[in-house]
Amino acid sequence: MAKTLSNLEIPTETAVLVYINQDESEDHVVEAELVGLCEAADVTPVASIRQRLDRPYKGTFVGKGKVEEIAALVKESEADVVLIDGEVSGMQQRNLEEDFNCKVVDRTQLILDIFARRARTREGMLQVELAQLTYMMPKLMSVYTKFERQRGGIGMRGPGETKLESDKRLARDKISLLKEEIEDVKRVRDQQRSSRRKHPFPFASIVGYTSAGKSTLMNRMAGTDVLVDAMPFATLDPTTRKIDLADGYALFLTDTVGFIRNLPTHLVAAFQSTLEEVTFSDFVMHVVDLSNPAWEVQRDAVLATLETLGAQDKPMLTLFNKIDIVADKIELRHVVAEWPNSVAISAVTGEGMNDLQSAIKRMVQELLGSVRVLIPYAHQSMLQECYDYGRVLKEEYREDGIYVEAELVDEMRQKLAQFSID
Numbered sequence: 012m013a014k015t016l017s018n019l020e021i022p023t024e025t026a027v028l029v030y031i032n033q034d035e036s037e038d039h040v041v042e043a044e045l046v047g048l049c050e051a052a053d054v055t056p057v058a059s060i061r062q063r064l065d066r067p068y069k070g071t072f073v074g075k076g077k078v079e080e081i082a083a084l085v086k087e088s089e090a091d092v093v094l095i096d097g098e099v100s101g102m103q104q105r106n107l108e109e110d111f112n113c114k115v116v117d118r119t120q121l122i123l124d125i126f127a128r129r130a131r132t133r134e135g136m137l138q139v140e141l142a143q144l145t146y147m148m149p150k151l152m153s154v155y156t157k158f159e160r161q162r163g164g165i166g167m168r169g170p171g172e173t174k175l176e177s178d179k180r181l182a183r184d185k186i187s188l189l190k191e192e193i194e195d196v197k198r199v200r201d202q203q204r205s206s207r208r209k210h211p212f213p214f215a216s217i218v219g220y221t222s223a224g225k226s227t228l229m230n231r232m233a234g235t236d237v238l239v240d241a242m243p244f245a246t247l248d249p250t251t252r253k254i255d256l257a258d259g260y261a262l263f264l265t266d267t268v269g270f271i272r273n274l275p276t277h278l279v280a281a282f283q284s285t286l287e288e289v290t291f292s293d294f295v296m297h298v299v300d301l302s303n304p305a306w307e308v309q310r311d312a313v314l315a316t317l318e319t320l321g322a323q324d325k326p327m328l329t330l331f332n333k334i335d336i337v338a339d340k341i342e343l344r345h346v347v348a349e350w351p352n353s354v355a356i357s358a359v360t361g362e363g364m365n366d367l368q369s370a371i372k373r374m375v376q377e378l379l380g381s382v383r384v385l386i387p388y389a390h391q392s393m394l395q396e397c398y399d400y401g402r403v404l405k406e407e408y409r410e411d412g413i414y415v416e417a418e419l420v421d422e423m424r425q426k427l428a429q430f431s432i433d
Contacts, residue, residue, distance in 0.1 A: 051125045093114070223269065228358040229250065229266040232264065256375065274312075293326070334363065381418055383414075393426070
């Protein structure tokens with residue numbers, strides 16, 4: 012099979028998929044997810060096999076009998092690669108490649124490959140490279156042959172050991188350099204965030220499982236043209252826009268990278284500067300694909316990732332998305348009624364957007380505080396800031412200043428504290 016791009020034939024790899032989940036009830040989730048990741052990585056599944064593991068076998072990850080079965084599948088299907096839905100050590104990967112006589116890729120490597128394809132900005136590329144190097148460091152030993160490693164030891168110092176140590180040092184140096192560059196990018200992001208904070212609107216982040224419809228929602232609400240793709244991880248770089256709401260309310264809204272079940276720790280660490288947009292938010296909008304049979308598993312995976320980021324206690328508005336393709340409308344109403352602070356929407360058709368706007372406005376109002384101030388005429392420009400960054404309820408020109416009653420965010424209330432009246 013091949014894909015045409017600019018008149019060039021780019022062959023797609025074929026793969027045998029190896030599922031290793033313990034819980035039988037999650038089979039359909041695991042299978043659909045790995046197939047989706049394959050599609051995003053331009054890999055064609057040609058066969059699959061499963062072994063339920065409570066813990067991996069030390070040398071080959073799967074059992075000896077399963078190794079023989081997979082090897083037979085590889086030979087029969089002439090697959091290019093074996094994809095294992097787990098994290099394989101360097102030794103296990105080398106042993107399996109010898110047994111299968113083909114490339115072995117684990118779940119983390121597959122996701123990293125997709126991230127590398129999707130990265131467009133300098134920050135995204137730096138973060139992907141850091142994640143790849145961090146992940147590969149412990150596996151460096153596996154790229155050296157048994158013969159080269161046997162030459163190490165007293166009186167047997169040879170090129171294998173020397174090359175290994177040299178490569179490990181180069182990798183460590185490169186990781187340090189990447190971290191420094193990412194810190195530079197992070198400083199710029201912090202400056203941008205600080206600049207936005209000078210315009211004290213509430214901040215919200217859109218989070219959700221990959222392909223839940225976050226970017227489609229962002230485009231509808233903000234009029235942006237963020238890439239919308241049904242494949243996993245279509246959006247790697249956060250996009251922030253100001254959203255105007257009814258009755259003079261507004262907020263800053265940030266679209267973030269999609270989460271996934273068992274998101275590799277290397278990615279969480281490498282994308283910290285991107286994901287921390289969530290931790291700086293005043294509240295979170297969690298998009299859930301209600302049309303997906305595994306929506307509860309996906310919802311729980313997102314909540315687990317938020318906990319990893321330390322954002323589990325953020326106020327949350329849950330958006331049950333894709334209701335235009337949900338067949339069971341009774342179940343839909345039941346879910347929304349049962350789940351606190353939730354709204355049913357379709358980011359594609361716009362259904363439920365009025366309810367969403369009202370729900371967001373309520374969230375914003377909860378972040379605002381009431382003030383009664385008398386602004387001296389020498390500082391009357393602050394009256395316009397009250398209109399710009401909050402909601403003015405009453406305005407009255409008096410002899411000694413402008414009396415204002417308003418709902419404002421905390422930053423603005425602090426600026427006006429000196430003019431507060433009882």
